[in-house]
Amino acid sequence: MTTREDCARRDRGDPLAALREQFVMPDGVIYLDGNSLGPLPGTAAARVQQVVRDEWGVGLIGSWNTAGWIDLPQRVGDKIARLVGAGAGELLVADSTSVNLYKVLCAALELARTDAPARNVILSERHNFPTDVYIAESVARERGLELRLVDAGELAARLDGSVAVLLLTHVNYRDGRMHSMPELNRAAHAAGALAVWDLAHSAGAVPIDLSGGGLAGAAADFAVGCGYKYLNGGPGAPAFVWAHPARTARMDALSLGQPLSGWLGHAAPFDFAPEYRPASGVARFACGTPPIVSLAALECGVDTVLAAQTLGGMPALREKSLALTDLCIELVDARCGGMGLALRTPRDPALRGSQVSYSREEGAYAIMQALISRGVIGDFRAPDVLRFGFAPLYTRHVDVWDAVEHLRQVLENGEWRESRFGQRSAVT
Amino acid sequence: MTTREDCARRDRGDPLAALREQFVMPDGVIYLDGNSLGPLPGTAAARVQQVVRDEWGVGLIGSWNTAGWIDLPQRVGDKIARLVGAGAGELLVADSTSVNLYKVLCAALELARTDAPARNVILSERHNFPTDVYIAESVARERGLELRLVDAGELAARLDGSVAVLLLTHVNYRDGRMHSMPELNRAAHAAGALAVWDLAHSAGAVPIDLSGGGLAGAAADFAVGCGYKYLNGGPGAPAFVWAHPARTARMDALSLGQPLSGWLGHAAPFDFAPEYRPASGVARFACGTPPIVSLAALECGVDTVLAAQTLGGMPALREKSLALTDLCIELVDARCGGMGLALRTPRDPALRGSQVSYSREEGAYAIMQALISRGVIGDFRAPDVLRFGFAPLYTRHVDVWDAVEHLRQVLENGEWRESRFGQRSAVT
Numbered sequence: 046m047t048t049r050e051d052c053a054r055r056d057r058g059d060p061l062a063a064l065r066e067q068f069v070m071p072d073g074v075i076y077l078d079g080n081s082l083g084p085l086p087g088t089a090a091a092r093v094q095q096v097v098r099d100e101w102g103v104g105l106i107g108s109w110n111t112a113g114w115i116d117l118p119q120r121v122g123d124k125i126a127r128l129v130g131a132g133a134g135e136l137l138v139a140d141s142t143s144v145n146l147y148k149v150l151c152a153a154l155e156l157a158r159t160d161a162p163a164r165n166v167i168l169s170e171r172h173n174f175p176t177d178v179y180i181a182e183s184v185a186r187e188r189g190l191e192l193r194l195v196d197a198g199e200l201a202a203r204l205d206g207s208v209a210v211l212l213l214t215h216v217n218y219r220d221g222r223m224h225s226m227p228e229l230n231r232a233a234h235a236a237g238a239l240a241v242w243d244l245a246h247s248a249g250a251v252p253i254d255l256s257g258g259g260l261a262g263a264a265a266d267f268a269v270g271c272g273y274k275y276l277n278g279g280p281g282a283p284a285f286v287w288a289h290p291a292r293t294a295r296m297d298a299l300s301l302g303q304p305l306s307g308w309l310g311h312a313a314p315f316d317f318a319p320e321y322r323p324a325s326g327v328a329r330f331a332c333g334t335p336p337i338v339s340l341a342a343l344e345c346g347v348d349t350v351l352a353a354q355t356l357g358g359m360p361a362l363r364e365k366s367l368a369l370t371d372l373c374i375e376l377v378d379a380r381c382g383g384m385g386l387a388l389r390t391p392r393d394p395a396l397r398g399s400q401v402s403y404s405r406e407e408g409a410y411a412i413m414q415a416l417i418s419r420g421v422i423g424d425f426r427a428p429d430v431l432r433f434g435f436a437p438l439y440t441r442h443v444d445v446w447d448a449v450e451h452l453r454q455v456l457e458n459g460e461w462r463e464s465r466f467g468q469r470s471a472v473t
Numbered sequence: 474m475t476t477r478e479d480c481a482r483r484d485r486g487d488p489l490a491a492l493r494e495q496f497v498m499p500d501g502v503i504y505l506d507g508n509s510l511g512p513l514p515g516t517a518a519a520r521v522q523q524v525v526r527d528e529w530g531v532g533l534i535g536s537w538n539t540a541g542w543i544d545l546p547q548r549v550g551d552k553i554a555r556l557v558g559a560g561a562g563e564l565l566v567a568d569s570t571s572v573n574l575y576k577v578l579c580a581a582l583e584l585a586r587t588d589a590p591a592r593n594v595i596l597s598e599r600h601n602f603p604t605d606v607y608i609a610e611s612v613a614r615e616r617g618l619e620l621r622l623v624d625a626g627e628l629a630a631r632l633d634g635s636v637a638v639l640l641l642t643h644v645n646y647r648d649g650r651m652h653s654m655p656e657l658n659r660a661a662h663a664a665g666a667l668a669v670w671d672l673a674h675s676a677g678a679v680p681i682d683l684s685g686g687g688l689a690g691a692a693a694d695f696a697v698g699c700g701y702k703y704l705n706g707g708p709g710a711p712a713f714v715w716a717h718p719a720r721t722a723r724m725d726a727l728s729l730g731q732p733l734s735g736w737l738g739h740a741a742p743f744d745f746a747p748e749y750r751p752a753s754g755v756a757r758f759a760c761g762t763p764p765i766v767s768l769a770a771l772e773c774g775v776d777t778v779l780a781a782q783t784l785g786g787m788p789a790l791r792e793k794s795l796a797l798t799d800l801c802i803e804l805v806d807a808r809c810g811g812m813g814l815a816l817r818t819p820r821d822p823a824l825r826g827s828q829v830s831y832s833r834e835e836g837a838y839a840i841m842q843a844l845i846s847r848g849v850i851g852d853f854r855a856p857d858v859l860r861f862g863f864a865p866l867y868t869r870h871v872d873v874w875d876a877v878e879h880l881r882q883v884l885e886n887g888e889w890r891e892s893r894f895g896q897r898s899a900v901t
Binding site: 069071074076078081082084085089090093094096097098100101102103105106107108109114140141142143144147171174175176178179180182183184187194219273279280281282283284302304305306307308309311314315316317318319320321332333334335336337338339340342417422424426427 | 497499502504506509510512513517518521522524525526528529530531533534535536537542568569570571572575599602603604606607608610611612615622647701707708709710711712730732733734735736737739742743744745746747748749760761762763764765766767768770845850852854855
């Protein structure tokens with residue numbers, strides 16, 4: 046069985062180990078919740094101070110030009126693009142994941158139904174993240190369309206000629222199951238549908254090939270993603286939106302915008318023209334003025350992931366991520382057997398994101414609280430899931446070993462039954 | 474004629490003068506662009522550092538509870554509510570002004586047309602801020618409704634039985650003209666329509682009585698507003714959304730949400746329920762996760778306006794604002810006569826917001842650039858408008874005098890004709 050010393054040896058041999066030093070990590074914490082909120086990059090505090098004191102305080106309104114605020118959504122977007130297999134100018138930082146999802150889902154439907162008006166179905170997964178389902182529900186209701194929710198295994202079979210758009214989250218927030226994006230893009234396109242992806246739990250954690258330039262060669266159509274999880278952009282960091290250049294070219298040709306036609310998505314926002322004329326390319330997905338202070342912090346977070354580019358980039362991060370999640374599964378199997386934990390995450394690495402989840406019939410919430418009180422920060426997801434995120438940028442093999450040991454102790458000694466762990470908090 | 478010494482004397486007698494000390498203001502700057510971006514509150518840098526270093530860096534994900542991040546949109550919303558005549562729990566910070574406008578316009582239309590399905594018109598003003606017109610265009614097109622754009626003077630006459638929603642900006646961004654909100658609310662309601670207001674250029678600058686509790690006693694129905702202008706919330710600060718409690722009660726009764734049905738507007742977001750169920754009250758207008766760092770800075774900005782509450786509050790700020798804009802008009806009349814400036818802002822104080830605008834046939838852009846190079850920061854608005862914002866929190870009477878003197882010199886000596894002032898920049 047793998048020992049703690051084995052883990053320490055793996056850390057010593059880890060070519061990515063130094064990347065952890067980019068972060069401020071509190072003492073005594075094993076942070077396995079970077080898939081909810083990435084930790085603080087060491088550069089962020091100074092950069093945010095610069096934005097506040099110098100750019101806002103001294104540069105005032107002029108900083109939109111002189112400090113480049115106006116270019117920030119595209120500049121940070123271009124950086125994120127490099128992490129998700131997209132080209133420069135194709136990806137923009139804007140709004141929240143939910144708001145961006147609304148924009149691209151509406152745009153995808155309008156495109157798909159311009160070419161095939163009879164297609165009236167949005168196909169998605171029953172266990173997709175709720176916000177994705179809520180937004181799709183809303184868009185479907187507004188347009189009199191059908192939202193067809195099916196189990197993951199049924200997706201390919203239900204991609205029939207009625208489907209206009211396939212809407213999926215790449216890695217499931219609860220169980221960490223990852224879809225094969227190239228396969229589903231191919232299946233969607235073969236069925237005549239467009240593929241829209243939510244990358245909240247995958248951008249910065251697993252290799253993604255949005256443009257289809259890689260070996261699998263199957264491009265997506267639209268995507269959105271989150272800035273504050275594996276991109277380490279800070280609480281509520283702005284999100285991003287990507288559109289395949291062939292889709293935006295077609296939107297250009299048809300003069301299509303998207304419903305959230307705010308002034309910053311206009312072709313010439315500072316002309317203050319009375320009619321809306323969408324900007325070309327992904328710029329049409331901008332809406333209102335972006336929150337610059339939070340956006341500056343996001344750039345620091347994205348830079349922490351880009352720092353891996355010279356060390357093998359996303360494939361190297363993926364290799365480490367799988368080593369960490371494999372290790373977690375192996376150690377829980379070996380050390381927490383018979384303790385009521387049921388693995389929810391696929392054992393097949395090809396189907397796994399960068400997290401490991403367990404369900405437990407009794408006490409899942411309290412067990413996570415007991416772990417947190419020991420400094421092992423994962424999270425609980427209703428109704429019964431213990432979720433552990435293993436961000437390869439800063440998680441060590443010994444962290445996995447120690448976390449599993451704490452989990453074993455909490456289960457064995459029953460401390461989670463203490464009343465102080467029994468209250469469910471507002472945010473978990 | 475008013476002398477500079479008269480102005481200095483007025484400043485010495487100004488009961489609000491000390492409020493200026495709340496801000497960090499660069500030396501040598503006369504800042505007359507707080508209606509584009511308010512200046513930096515002295516508290517903001519430290520507060521943002523606290524959020525970044527302590528709450529994010531140390532508290533990590535737990536700060537959603539322990540640092541109260543989850544309550545921040547409502548907490549700051551309650552503070553803004555006090556500035557715009559709204560009740561606690563009625564106003565929420567969220568997203569951008571444009572995105573919020575989309576939400577409330579859709580909600581208002583759904584409410585109005587549930588009761589009167591034949592009403593098919595959104596009535597607005599031709600010279601409304603472009604983003605308002607663009608969003609209304611989009612919403613109208615999606616629903617097959619008519620967007621009826623008329624001149625300000627025609628609004629009351631065009632409020633007929635076909636109008637579902639009257640959508641207006643309280644103070645015009647270009648000429649500073651202010652609508653009478655109580656009168657137009659009454660007219661809208663008399664015509665059976667709902668009234669939706671954009672408070673971008675009025676919140677924090679002029680008294681507003683959204684709930685109709687004041688003497689005029691005419692409530693609005695929905696409103697949105699901007700955090701980074703007179704509320705001094707920082708570049709791209711999150712915006713706000715307000716709904717009259719009677720409107721949200723009716724939405725509750727009809728189980729109506731709004732189209733941007735993101736998870737944070739759900740009645741129980743952390744249940745991760747598969748069906749969307751809107752939160753009650755204004756909370757249904759939340760969508761995705763808010764940008765906490767920018768939101769924390771916004772709270773500092775709002776606090777600078779609340780600091781006036783013990784000194785007479787919004788009425789006292791309004792009195793000073795009118796004294797400043799009156800002074801500007803008087804001094805330009807007296808000192809810049811025959812120099813080609815045409816006053817665009819109403820001379821009647823009742824029709825004026827907190828800015829003064831002039832148009833000039835030739836050179837408006839270059840004239841503003843020449844002023845900025847002298848440290849007098851106003852802004853240019855296409856095609857020919859020089860705009861000067863007079864935020865009563867930090868603008869002094871001597872600032873007005875000095876600004877007009879600079880304007881006079883620039884016009885008299887023709888320095889604006891120098892080629893360095895001739896290029897129009899991306900953001901103005």
